[in-house]
Amino acid sequence: MQLDLHAADYAIISLYFVFVLGVGWLVKRKVKTSNDYLMSGRSVPLWITSLAFISANLGAQEVIGMAASGAKYGIMTSHFYWIGAIPAMIFLGVLMMPFYYGSKARSVPEYLKLRFDEKTRSLNAISFAAMTVFSSGISMYVLARLLELILGWDFDLSVLLSAGIVMGYIFLGGLTSAVYNEVLQFFLIVLGIAPVVFVGLHEVGGWDGIVAKLSPPMTSSWRYMDEAGHNPMGVSTGMLVAGSLASSFGYWCTDFLVVQRAMIARNLADARKTPILAAVPKMLMPFIVIFPGLIFMALPHFSSGFSIPVGADGAPDFNMALPSLIAHYYPTGLLGVGLTALLASFMSGMAGNVTAFNTIWTFDIYQPYFVKNASDRHYLWVGKLTTVAGIVLSIGVAYLAAGFNNINDFLQVVFSFVNAPLFATFLLGMFWKRATGHGAFAGLLGGTLAAAAVHGLTVAEGKGGWIAPVFELGSGLSHAFNMAWIAFSANIVVTILVSLATKPAAPGSLTGLVYGLTPKVTDEPKAWYLRPVPLAIAVAVACLILNLMFA
Amino acid sequence: MEKLSDLRFIIGLFFAIVGALLVLLAFTATYGPGFGKNLNLYSGLVMLVFGIFMLWLNRRG
Numbered sequence: 001m002q003l004d005l006h007a008a009d010y011a012i013i014s015l016y017f018v019f020v021l022g023v024g025w026l027v028k029r030k031v032k033t034s035n036d037y038l039m040s041g042r043s044v045p046l047w048i049t050s051l052a053f054i055s056a057n058l059g060a061q062e063v064i065g066m067a068a069s070g071a072k073y074g075i076m077t078s079h080f081y082w083i084g085a086i087p088a089m090i091f092l093g094v095l096m097m098p099f100y101y102g103s104k105a106r107s108v109p110e111y112l113k114l115r116f117d118e119k120t121r122s123l124n125a126i127s128f129a130a131m132t133v134f135s136s137g138i139s140m141y142v143l144a145r146l147l148e149l150i151l152g153w154d155f156d157l158s159v160l161l162s163a164g165i166v167m168g169y170i171f172l173g174g175l176t177s178a179v180y181n182e183v184l185q186f187f188l189i190v191l192g193i194a195p196v197v198f199v200g201l202h203e204v205g206g207w208d209g210i211v212a213k214l215s216p217p218m219t220s221s222w223r224y225m226d227e228a229g230h231n232p233m234g235v236s237t238g239m240l241v242a243g244s245l246a247s248s249f250g251y252w253c254t255d256f257l258v259v260q261r262a263m264i265a266r267n268l269a270d271a272r273k274t275p276i277l278a279a280v281p282k283m284l285m286p287f288i289v290i291f292p293g294l295i296f297m298a299l300p301h302f303s304s305g306f307s308i309p310v311g312a313d314g315a316p317d318f319n320m321a322l323p324s325l326i327a328h329y330y331p332t333g334l335l336g337v338g339l340t341a342l343l344a345s346f347m348s349g350m351a352g353n354v355t356a357f358n359t360i361w362t363f364d365i366y367q368p369y370f371v372k373n374a375s376d377r378h379y380l381w382v383g384k385l386t387t388v389a390g391i392v393l394s395i396g397v398a399y400l401a402a403g404f405n406n407i408n409d410f411l412q413v414v415f416s417f418v419n420a421p422l423f424a425t426f427l428l429g430m431f432w433k434r435a436t437g438h439g440a441f442a443g444l445l446g447g448t449l450a451a452a453a454v455h456g457l458t459v460a461e462g463k464g465g466w467i468a469p470v471f472e473l474g475s476g477l478s479h480a481f482n483m484a485w486i487a488f489s490a491n492i493v494v495t496i497l498v499s500l501a502t503k504p505a506a507p508g509s510l511t512g513l514v515y516g517l518t519p520k521v522t523d524e525p526k527a528w529y530l531r532p533v534p535l536a537i538a539v540a541v542a543c544l545i546l547n548l549m550f551a
Numbered sequence: 552m553e554k555l556s557d558l559r560f561i562i563g564l565f566f567a568i569v570g571a572l573l574v575l576l577a578f579t580a581t582y583g584p585g586f587g588k589n590l591n592l593y594s595g596l597v598m599l600v601f602g603i604f605m606l607w608l609n610r611r612g
Contacts, residue, residue, distance in 0.1 A: 329590065331576075334590050
């Protein structure tokens with residue numbers, strides 16, 4: 001599949017690059033301190049924090065990957081949103097944000113330092129920093145490969161171009177610049193991909209047309225979940241709920257990349273509303289990112305001249321679902337917009353990771369371990385240089401991934417071990433005042449070991465089982481879900497046992513960090529639609545309705 | 552300068568330009584059979600209206 005770009009398409013892509021860099025140049029004047037640079041001075045308006053909250057995560061994995069999942073698993077892919085992300089985002093806003101924002105911590109690891117101790121913070125900060133560099137490098141690699149495939153662009157050129165632009169705007173304007181661009185990217189992705197859905201649905205005869213052409217398990221999100229073997233995802237309802245509770249709450253409630261977007265709000269009420277309001281566009285994203293996958297599968301049944309692209313092994317290449325639809329439908333002009341939307345999704349993935357990396361490095365690694373009491377100017381420059389270093393390291397990862405595909409898989413598995421137990425630590429930290437630093441640290445290690453053990457003892461789709469292939473699971477997803485809930489449970493058990501055996505924190509040292517020891521918030525707005533909790537209930541009801549509509 | 556660095560202005564200007572370009576292309580370029588022309592026209596109109604709306608919010612705000 002090769003796309004032909006014309007002058008108008010290049011003009012649109014170039015215009016986007018000019019705007020992205022222009023944003024960096026415009027917000028540069030506002031950046032005076034390290035807090036401005038790394039935390040946007042905690043002064044970003046609510047509508048911007050909310051859209052940035054979902055846009056930071058709207059990377060390539062989501063845009064290309066969800067269309068691929070939609071083609072592979074059908075509408076069940078919506079579980080990642082309607083049972084995974086949305087409940088987690090509501091939970092973060094209602095129950096966890098008071099502690100993140102209220103503690104005045106500048107990062108998620110810094111919260112762990114305040115609540116537990118230095119070693120728990122370091123464990124989280126170092127593994128997280130490594131993960132952000134890795135993710136941003138992978139984003140760069142996938143982008144360059146895709147451009148090579150569909151446009152014939154040179155791999156090196158694509159890597160240098162995307163890295164240079166992201167470095168340019170973050171170096172200039174820091175987090176504010178990244179967040180502003182994330183909002184621009186959000187609209188670009190929605191407006192650039194929605195036409196595929198409109199025209200595709202039009203051609204296949206709407207949702208009814210998709211239902212008529214695809215097998216029933218592809219078009220019902222809940223009906224075939226009684227048993228793992230009955231649906232394309234290979235998971236049952238119990239597994240889905242347990243696994244998604246542990247894994248998606250682990251991501252949305254503890255990953256600094258997204259939580260940072262709420263921590264820069266103007267006040268606590270706005271910080272709490274950030275993920276709750278973000279849940280509204282988030283729950284509609286399946287229509288933009290999953291529907292292309294369903295259309296992709298249904299379209300060849302019509303005389304549309306569309307055929308499913310196949311990979312090198314002759315099997316359907318689901319990752320090409322969205323790019324191939326764009327190539328099929330878009331004329332010069334809109335094609336430029338569609339491609340810019342794809343570029344934007346990769347760049348926002350990179351930028352989100354780099355801005356999380358420079359904050360964590362500066363505040364959680366450099367400041368406590370290297371140079372403690374320097375001037376603010378010093379830390380501002382450390383932040384800026386870390387941005388450059390983060391991008392350079394990402395480029396290294398991109399080439400590493402290009403050279404050794406196994407390293408990529410291996411690192412992804414290692415990171416999943418580290419991530420799986422995280423949510424349990426924050427849950428106990430925020431809601432059980434007896435949890436201690438030693439307990440949290442041991443729990444994180446125990447959870448990680450448990451995840452590794454599950455991975456080593458089970459096999460799914462030919463992966464895992466490196467200790468001994470004792471259990472066989474139906475799908476990679478059920479593998480991941482099992483790992484998530486077992487790691488979560490192991491962390492809970494270990495943290496509780498070790499906490500009870502160690503000395504509790506001094507009374508008074510946990511004020512503002514734990515439920516029950518934090519004064520109730522009183523500065524809440526009056527009208528119900530401005531208060532976090534009623535808003536959260538409204539969002540939850542809307543999400544429930546979506547689940548029922550496609551059940 | 553304060554109004555120019557407002558995010559609504561940046562987003563509004565971007566989509567107004569891109570939308571206008573697509574509408575222009577819809578009337579000037581040649582299209583084969585299929586949805587090409589209408590895709591440029593309607594997507595362009597939506598982007599143009601969205602861009603102008605953001606610019607209006609920026610002027611008002």
